[in-house]
Amino acid sequence: DTAVSQTPKYLVTQMGNDKSIKCEQNLGHDTMYWYKQDSKKFLKIMFSYNNKELIINETVPNRFSPKSPDKAHLNLHINSLELGDSAVYFCASSQDVTGQDYGYTFGSGTRLTVV
Amino acid sequence: SQKIEQNSEALNIQEGKTATLTCNYTNYSPAYLQWYRQDPGRGPVFLLLIRENEKEKRKERLKVTFDTTLKQSLFHITASQPADSATYLCALNNAGNMLTFGGGTRLMVKP
Numbered sequence: 490d491t492a493v494s495q496t497p498k499y500l501v502t503q504m505g506n507d508k509s510i511k512c513e514q515n516l517g518h519d520t521m522y523w524y525k526q527d528s529k530k531f532l533k534i535m536f537s538y539n540n541k542e543l544i545i546n547e548t549v550p551n552r553f554s555p556k557s558p559d560k561a562h563l564n565l566h567i568n569s570l571e572l573g574d575s576a577v578y579f580c581a582s583s584q585d586v587t588g589q590d591y592g593y594t595f596g597s598g599t600r601l602t603v604v
Numbered sequence: 605s606q607k608i609e610q611n612s613e614a615l616n617i618q619e620g621k622t623a624t625l626t627c628n629y630t631n632y633s634p635a636y637l638q639w640y641r642q643d644p645g646r647g648p649v650f651l652l653l654i655r656e657n658e659k660e661k662r663k664e665r666l667k668v669t670f671d672t673t674l675k676q677s678l679f680h681i682t683a684s685q686p687a688d689s690a691t692y693l694c695a696l697n698n699a700g701n702m703l704t705f706g707g708g709t710r711l712m713v714k715p
Contacts, residue, residue: 493647524705532648532693532705545702579647592638592650593703 492516495580495596502570503604510565510599512580520544521563522581522593523555532579538563539586570603577601606631608706610694616712617684625679625709627694632704634696637670637677642691642708651692652679684713 493514502508514521522545523535536555537545543555552568563580580596609628617623627637636655640648654661654670654677661668667680681688691708 529707530691531707534702534704537702581647587697589636589653592640592653593648594650595647597647598645 492594493580493582493596495578495599497599498597499600499602501602501604504570504572506570507566507568508570508601509567510578510580510601512563512565512596514561514580514582514594516582516584516594518582518584518594519560520583520586521557521560522583523563523565524579524581524595526577526579526598528576536563536565537586544586567601570601572603575601575603606704608632608694608696608704610692610706610709612707612709614710614712616714619685619713619715621684623681623684623688623711623713625692625694625711627677627679627706629675629696629706632675632696637668637694637696638703639666639668639677639679640693640695640705642693648693648705681711684711686713686715689713 495512520539522537524532526532535549538557540560541557554566557563577598577600579598581593583593607630638653639651642648652668654668665682669678689712691710693708695703695705
């Protein structure tokens with residue numbers, strides 16, 4: 490059983506389009522995250538939700554809007570896609586906001602390519 | 605500014621040797637530090653967590669040390685195997701408990 494699943498795995502789209510990435514976790518975790526990994530492999534936090542409530546919103550363009558319909562799901566919607574949005578986006582979850590003891594569980598990533 | 609630095613150059617070692625990876629940080633006061641493994645095309649996988657009041661943590665062939673004075677963590681893999689080849693990331697929490705990652709070090713274990 491996949492613990493944190495993201496769809497789609499690959500996404501190729503044109504500049505200016507709007508796209509969504511879905512994430513679901515079946516671990517019963519309270520906290521979920523979106524990270525962006527750029528071409529230099531740095532993982533940067535974008536958003537964090539705890540029990541459907543936004544707790545972290547890093548400096549991310551407001552074209553990016555997360556939505557958490559319940560604590561098992563955290564989706565990412567991106568408007569007006571730009572070339573610089575091309576990256577791998579990872580969803581992750583943790584038992585609580587501290588992520589202690591068991592760390593974060595990551596999905597396998599969504600490779601977004603904007604052309 | 606806050607930084608988490610890992611050697612960006614790949615570490616090449618021979619099978620059976622001990623691999624040692626370094627994580628240095630500045631302008632953080634983390635309560636704990638974590639290490640992850642990332643394989644190509646996959647998400648990071650949690651390996652170990654060490655708290656600020658712990659000097660050393662072990663799990664099977666893995667050992668992590670944490671020196672809050674030097675602001676450094678060392679990650680050791682003993683009796684390394686080709687299957688250990690991957691990128692290893694360190695991560696620590698900032699004041700908001702947000703986990704911040706270093707850039708990772710790629711380890712190549714040659715048979």
